[in-house]
Amino acid sequence: MLINVRISELLTDTSNSIPLAIIISISFYSSVHSTIPYSIVPFTSYISNISNTFNDILDIILLYINNGIISFTSNFTNTSFTTTNIWDGNLSETSHITSIGNILYTTYSIWLILTSIILLLAMVGAIVITLKNDNSKGASRETGALSLNETPSNFQKM
Structure with missing residues (x-):
């Protein structure tokens, strides 16, 4: 199962997230x-x-x-174009997706940044949920053949 939900987590009171x-x-x-x-x-x-x-x-x-x-906002009040030159649209025709991209990167850049932060948190949250905690019972993490808590018996000083 990808997301391991414990029964104790389901029984806890989560009413503190309702105002948010x-x-x-x-x-x-x-x-x-x-x-x-x-x-x-x-x-x-x-x-x-x-x-x-x-x-x-x-x-x-x-x-x-x-x-x-x-x-935080711009000082320009009557801006109706996403580019500085009005004749720019006459030289090359843009598709709807290109127009949406121009508007997102110029006029509504704060919404683009907020959605990117939300997507980043969602990705990190999914990764954190799927990680297993192997060190929960005090076991040592092993690297190679030796454990970090052990020393080799045939180790010689030079």
């Missing part, structure tokens, strides 16, 4: 809410009120950060 799950789900929903059609979204009015409240709080935080010491 709520915060992550609200932030995900607030970022995706503008792209989802209203006919698909269940509980539209209730969730939109929560989303609007969360967006207002986020706007206040970002306004404070922009007026504070560190500015």
Whole structure:
């Protein structure tokens, strides 16, 4: 079995991760809410009120950060192109994937960095889960023919 889940881990109380799950789900929903059609979204009015409240709080935080010491966002307000020259699109036609890549690397680079960190944590987590701990019972790790705790009996000093 790839993931070894113990019964004692299943019986432990994991209610301390519920607030984190709520915060992550609200932030995900607030970022995706503008792209989802209203006919698909269940509980539209209730969730939109929560989303609007969360967006207002986020706007206040970002306004404070922009007026504070560190500015994370760009100073350009009316940027509508991903390149500096408007005529650049007339020279070569780009595909949709290329356009998405240009936008991700220029305008939304923070989301690209966040998703790469999340994927890195997922890969490291999968590796850590699958590792077996052989030293749990006090056994010594062996290298070659000798153990690290043993010394050879025929060792001679020069």
